[in-house]
Structure formats: structure tokens, C-alpha cells
Amino acid sequence: MKKHNYEIKVEWTGNEGNGTLNYRSYNRSHKIIGDGKYTEIKGSSDPAFLGDKTKYNPEDLFISSLSACHMLFYLHLCSVHKIIVIEYVDKATGIMVETEDGSGKFTEVTLNPKVKITDAKMIKQANELHEKANKLCFIANSCNFKIGHNPNTIVD
Numbered sequence: 001m002k003k004h005n006y007e008i009k010v011e012w013t014g015n016e017g018n019g020t021l022n023y024r025s026y027n028r029s030h031k032i033i034g035d036g037k038y039t040e041i042k043g044s045s046d047p048a049f050l051g052d053k054t055k056y057n058p059e060d061l062f063i064s065s066l067s068a069c070h071m072l073f074y075l076h077l078c079s080v081h082k083i084i085v086i087e088y089v090d091k092a093t094g095i096m097v098e099t100e101d102g103s104g105k106f107t108e109v110t111l112n113p114k115v116k117i118t119d120a121k122m123i124k125q126a127n128e129l130h131e132k133a134n135k136l137c138f139i140a141n142s143c144n145f146k147i148g149h150n151p152n153t154i155v156d
Contacts, residue, residue, distance in 0.1 A: 009033040010043075029055065059096055059106075065139045066109055066147060067092040074113070074133040083126050086156055087116035110148035120155045127151045 014027030028045035029052060045051030046059055056064075067090045078085045090113040098104035117126055130149045134140050140147045 007035070009035075014044075024050065028052065032061075059094065062106065063092050063094045063109055066137070066143070067111055069137045069139040070111055070130075070133050070147075071113070073136045074115075074129060077129045077133055077136075078117075078126065081122075081125060081129065083122045083129070084118040085115055085126075086118060087114075089114050106143070107145055108148065109143075109145070110150060112150045113152070115151060115153045116156045117153060118156060123153045123155065126153045 010030055010032055012030045014029040016025065016027055018025045020026050028050060030043045032041040032043055041061075042055045043061070044053075044055035044057055046057045047053045051057055071088055071090060075085060075088065090111050092109060092111050094106055094109040096104050096106045111130075113130070115126060117123065130151050134147055134149065137147075
């Protein structure tokens with residue numbers, strides 16, 4: 001078994017002078033920084049929790065992590081099976097349920113990849129590879145709910 005270690009820095013940038021004096025006294029802005037990464041990610045909380053809608057929130061990043069991990073495994077599997085993918089776009093969706101005590105959890109994420117390939121004879125196999133990609137995806141394997149897939153494969 002190989003072990004991989006990851007380190008990321010999250011820095012709160014939202015102190016507006018009074019710190020966390022009360023729920024409305026501070027900004028939810030933060031930045032995500034990785035050593036050697038080209039750029040930082042500007043983040044906030046969801047607007048439902050007084051966040052900045054123009055910045056990514058943890059829920060956005062969670063869904064994007066699932067989508068990106070799936071895509072990378074899918075592209076790998078297509079290359080192994082000689083399916084030439086020329087375009088891949090996923091509009092992933094998720095549902096998070098908030099409980100009365102303020103906690104919550106995702107109960108559902110659905111990936112909706114639109115994949116463009118070069119050979120019409122490979123469409124069936126290209127669609128089937130999403131299931132295998134899901135089984136290999138590190139992020140999906142870390143979730144306690146099923147990830148849905150609605151692939152749409154077309155030929156260019």
C-alpha cells in the first residue's frame with residue numbers, strides 16, 4: 001500500500017476589526033494556498049451563511065473535487081481502452097442537508113459529464129467506464145453516499 005500525504009494552507013482574511021465578536025461582525029473570506037501552486041483560491045462561505053457569492057465555498061470545492069477526480073480517472077481509462085476523448089465538461093450538482101443543530105452533510109452528488117469522442121462504435125463502452133472511474137476515484141471512495149452519474153457521450 002502506498003501512502004500519499006497532502007498539505008494545504010487555509011488562511012482567514014475576513015477580520016474586519018472586531019474579529020469574531022458576533023456572528024455578523026466578521027467576513028467569511030479566506031484563501032487556500034499550496035506550496036508551489038501557481039495561484040491561490042479565494043474562498044468564502046455559502047451566501048446562506050453570510051458568505052461572498054463571488055468566491056468559492058467549501059461545498060463548491062467538495063463537488064469540484066469529486067468531479068475532477070472522476071474526470072481524471074475516466075480519461076485514464078479511456079486512454080487505456082483506446083477511446084479518444086476530445087472534450088469533457090461536467091456540470092456536477094449536489095444536495096447538502098442542514099440539520100436543526102446547524103450541522104449538515106451531503107446526501108447526494110450527481111456528475112453530468114458531456115463527453116465528446118471520435119468513434120461512434122465506442123459510445124457504449126465510453127459510458128460504461130464511468131462506473132469503473134467511480135470505483136477508482138479517491139474522493140468518491142472517501143464519501144459516505146453514492147455518487148450518481150448521468151453521462152452524455154457524443155461523437156465529433
